[in-house]
Amino acid sequence: MTQAATLDKHLFVFFETEYCSYCRQMKRSTFREANIIGMLNEHFVSVCINASSREELPWGDSTTTYRELSRDHYDIQAVPTVWFLRPDGTKIDRLIGYCSGEVLLPVLQYVVGGYYDTSAAGSRGALGKEVSSQSDIR
Numbered sequence: 001m002t003q004a005a006t007l008d009k010h011l012f013v014f015f016e017t018e019y020c021s022y023c024r025q026m027k028r029s030t031f032r033e034a035n036i037i038g039m040l041n042e043h044f045v046s047v048c049i050n051a052s053s054r055e056e057l058p059w060g061d062s063t064t065t066y067r068e069l070s071r072d073h074y075d076i077q078a079v080p081t082v083w084f085l086r087p088d089g090t091k092i093d094r095l096i097g098y099c100s101g102e103v104l105l106p107v108l109q110y111v112v113g114g115y116y117d118t119s120a121a122g123s124r125g126a127l128g129k130e131v132s133s134q135s136d137i138r
Helices: 002-007 021-028 034-043 066-074 101-112
Strands: 010-016 044-050 056-059 062-065 081-085 091-096
Touching: 002 044, 010 021, 010 066, 010 101, 034 044, 034 101, 044 066, 056 066, 062 066, 081 101, 091 101
Parallel strands: 010 044
Antiparallel strands: 010 081, 056 062, 081 091
16 A cells, blocks of 8 residues: 555555456456546555455555455455455545456546545446446355
8 A cells, every 4th residue: 555655646446356257257358448547547545355365465554464454344245246445544435346458447537536525426336336346256
């Protein structure tokens, strides 16, 4: 998160697991599209987190595992899930399920444009309803 704040870029946090077929599909297709790569490289600090990993990492004054971080801090119940965060680490909203480049690109533009600050999004959050039912429930 420090890098995002220093660069004044949003965070794009992709939660996956090794057994998730939709996660692999996004990595093989969506994340290889030139327009998606360009947007992510120019405007985001991108992070990929294995939501089932028991590997420890520092968190505040203690440690946690990637699995606990995913579950307890980001409420990951299905993968793939993408969280969008402000440069200071404040949560904006998330997308749950597989996203094609056609779906993801306007969302990236929405976040980069800061439209979430003025959105009358209602109870579903800044990004609206869930993108897809194509996800693997943990």
